[in-house]
Amino acid sequence: MLQSREGPLLASLKESVINFETETLVELCRNYLELGLDANKAVFEGLIPGMLEVGRLYEEQIYFIPEMLMCAETLYTGLEIFQPHMTSSVQHAKGKILIGVVEGDVHDIGKNLVRMMFEIAGYQVTDLGRDVPMDVFLKTALNEDFNLVCMSSMMSTTMYEMKTLIKNLKEKKPELKVMIGGAPVSKLHAIKWRADGYAPDAQKALVVVQQLLNTIKLINEERRL
């Protein structure tokens, strides 16, 4: 019975993001949660596919910047409603993570999703926001005690900021672990730029973080022996 309601509701959530119908979306979110359905599914199989379709509409020049902004606003309303109900297979994770979108880039939806997954798992996250000046990113990463620095970029023009940032960070603090992500980058960029990790989406990012932090723990334990 519930399953028969879930599919149409997920499709409607997706549609409401595409059509930037925030009021409808709020109503749908309420119905969805009242039925006790899975909030993670609502985000990853409803809201995000909606935003991906918006990207396609933009590329086909059916949507322009004002529409994209309205869709993003609707998406954020949904994320806010679902976040308190989301769960993670990783619980009570320990570690301090710094995250931000590099200088020149205002795309922060992806970064916010990654941050959300980290917070749900229990990590302590410092979010520098978007279009973060290089010196701010560097200073914060070097002066505070983070286990991992995560950077995001959505444009082929701004992704090289990550390369420079990694180089600067590794020169000054080689032991600091760095993870990168965002649509224009791949695992190959991570390897070439000497990042320690890469993930293509928010769910996989959580798995990679766990692996990286476990490695750090093992290295520290071995050092103590």
Ligand code: B12
């Ligand atoms: C929404 C959007 C906008 C919104 C952004 C709103 C916001 N608050 O983010 C607005 C309208 C502001 C915007 C502006 C612009 N945009 Co725009 N935008 C998009 C769009 C449609 C969707 C991006 C998005 O949110 N995707 C959904 C999220 C969920 O996916 P995601 O970001 O990839 O994130 C996932 C993964 O990448 C990963 N991830 C992301 N970060 C990280 C970090 C880590 C550490 C890890 C592990 C993983 C990870 O996990 C995320 C979640 O699963 C894309 C088109 C597209 N098809 O993607 C264009 C796009 C990115 N934009 C583009 C452009 C050109 C612009 C503008 C220059 C347009 C203009 N003429 O002004 C400006 C840029 C201004 C600037 N200086 O940054 C181009 C970039 C082209 C390129 N190759 O460089 C794209 C690709 C559209 C296109 N095909 O031309 N944009």
